[in-house]
Amino acid sequence: MSQNTPIRLYNTLGRTREPFTPLRAGTVGVYACGPTVYDSVHIGNLRAYIFVDTLHRMLRANQYDVQLVMNITDVDDKTITKSGGDKAVFTELTKRYEEKFWHDLDGLNILRPDSVTHATDYINKIVSFIEELKEKGFAYTPSDGSTYFSIEKFKTYGSLARIDPSGLKIGVRVNQDEYTKENLTDFALWKAWDASDGDIFWETSLGKGRPGWSIECSAMSQDVLGDTIDIHTGGVDLVFPHHENEIAQSEARTGKKFVNYWLHNEHLLVDGTKMAKSAGNFYILQDIIDKGFDPRAFRHLCLGAHYRDTLNFTWESLAASQTAVKRIDTLVSKVGKKDDDAKKRAIEIISDDLASPKMLAFLEKENNPWLWRELEGVHGISLGTIKKELTEEQQKLIALRTQLRSEKKFKEADALRSQLLEEGIDVEDSKL
Ligand SMILES: [Zn+2]
Known part of the structure; x- marks a missing residue:
């Protein structure tokens, strides 16, 4: 390995x-x-x-x-x-x-x-x-x-x-x-x-x-x-x-x-001060959910600060993360392009001292739905099962490939599979 x-x-x-x-x-x-x-x-x-x-x-x-x-x-x-x-x-x-x-x-x-x-x-x-x-x-x-x-x-x-x-x-x-x-x-x-x-x-x-x-x-x-x-x-x-x-x-x-x-x-502070029940700034996850936030927004907020830096939690910063997560959701509903070099780069970034803010910034910059999905196991921001919007041409290719497989023309079918994969579509086959 x-x-x-x-x-x-x-x-x-x-x-x-x-x-x-x-x-x-x-x-x-x-x-x-x-x-x-x-x-x-x-x-x-x-x-x-x-x-x-x-x-x-x-x-x-x-x-x-x-x-x-x-x-x-x-x-x-x-x-x-x-x-x-x-x-x-x-x-x-x-x-x-x-x-x-x-x-x-x-x-x-x-x-x-x-x-x-x-x-x-x-x-x-x-x-x-x-x-x-x-x-x-x-x-x-x-x-x-x-x-x-x-x-x-x-x-x-x-x-x-x-x-x-x-x-x-x-x-x-x-x-x-x-x-x-x-x-x-x-x-x-x-x-x-x-x-x-x-x-x-x-x-x-x-x-x-x-x-x-x-x-x-x-x-x-x-x-x-x-x-x-x-x-x-x-x-x-x-x-x-x-x-x-x-x-x-x-x-x-x-x-x-x-x-x-x-x-x-490092510690998490709330509005720049230490959390304390007596100060009324002591929060649990349920408080975040009760205020209408998605737990993924909290995960995004945490990834946006390096783990060795103090993280200052504010409701404004959580709202900004919520907006960012919504933007990612919209982005990943599109297909995107396979980019193994970018994937490798993102893993290199996180492997150096767990630089999660740098990795997030890189993913934002690349703005590639394929990359966000491909690295879902790394950033851990659950992207759900949002249906990808396929173009008419892509739908035709998938149908053609299914037909080729049924005619046992595997070489041609595999070529189409590679083409689809290049466009970020991974076709799963059921057994013939
Ligand atoms: Zn212990």
């Missing part, structure tokens, strides 16, 4: 654009941090999944066999707090919001992952992972009953987020899933049960409790994709502590490099 064009990716580890080479020729393993299913995902989260989808589609366009793994965080501080420690509420809540999540992804034409892993299905594997870290001296269980990762034992801690762990207060521990660089401390791998957890806990060799947040992604990604994985993605907000902790846990256990290429997407 050969690839079309060299791929370059921006790696957060080295802060450079690098040529991409997978571990195994022809195959790429991608791990994408998935959602915590305690509420609807907001449009900033959805931007992250459109970015993962663009990566996925670009790799496929380059003939790679992609194995995309995504986790569902269905147990953590947020899910437990929202369910009030009630197991039945907890189970219903996490199921409901996971379904909503897939519904949103489908609405945006985001390809489903090949493997979806749930934290609650991984408890045993998470426990053995932590036991291994304890045996190797990277984890310890103090008298509070939780198990912590000892940052001072992992000498390269902070390399991804570029933080200096020398100011670390040895032995200070944090038991919350989320915390900042300012209180950098040993973090919880396993959290001992307390009354607020109610009946949400597992009885294991580590005691009665539940996993910390970051350990699930180490356990799942290495379980499915192996000790070293090609690409790991997430939003920039996950660099610290989540991904920093994933590296520490995984590399401490295997002694091998965990991830070859780290890719992070």
Whole structure:
């Protein structure tokens, strides 16, 4: 299997654009941090999944066999707090919001992952992972009953987020899933049960409790994709502590490099400010649909900003994308001309650091319906089954070709097929 064009990716580890080479020729393993299913995902989260989808589609366009793994965080501080420690509420809540999540992804034409892993299905594997870290001296269980990762034992801690762990207060521990660089401390791998957890806990060799947040992604990604994985993605907000902790846990256990290429997407702002429920600028996909917008307009808007740039969402910019999508719909109702060079060029553009705005601009400039359709699997803006307007001459050629086939004059029929293909019409044959 050969690839079309060299791929370059921006790696957060080295802060450079690098040529991409997978571990195994022809195959790429991608791990994408998935959602915590305690509420609807907001449009900033959805931007992250459109970015993962663009990566996925670009790799496929380059003939790679992609194995995309995504986790569902269905147990953590947020899910437990929202369910009030009630197991039945907890189970219903996490199921409901996971379904909503897939519904949103489908609405945006985001390809489903090949493997979806749930934290609650991984408890045993998470426990053995932590036991291994304890045996190797990277984890310890103090008298509070939780198990912590000892940052001072992992000498390269902070390399991804570029933080200096020398100011670390040895032995200070944090038991919350989320915390900042300012209180950098040993973090919880396993959290001992307390009354607020109610009946949400597992009885294991580590005691009665539940996993910390970051350990699930180490356990799942290495379980499915192996000790070293090609690409790991997430939003920039996950660099610290989540991904920093994933590296520490995984590399401490295997002694091998965990991830070859780290890719992070930037934030989405609304009207130039951070989205917040309290500010009244917090939107989910349904809000967009309720205002009469096509979800494809949101996908178009996201592709129009480079994934490493902040995307400023405004209703005006969404309206402009809606107009652009309508224009594309009108354009692709025409036939267009086959243009393999333009197709190759578009794939080259997206393969260099996922330059989706450049690719969109190129497609706009070419203004070729054939090209938009041919690359539907790459841009992912669903073009539907709009009937092409065939000219009278083209209709005659198709009829003539059908007749030639019925007379078993295949050579002549094939010549006509090539001619039609040149005009962007791919004739599908039923068996004779
Ligand atoms: Zn993760």
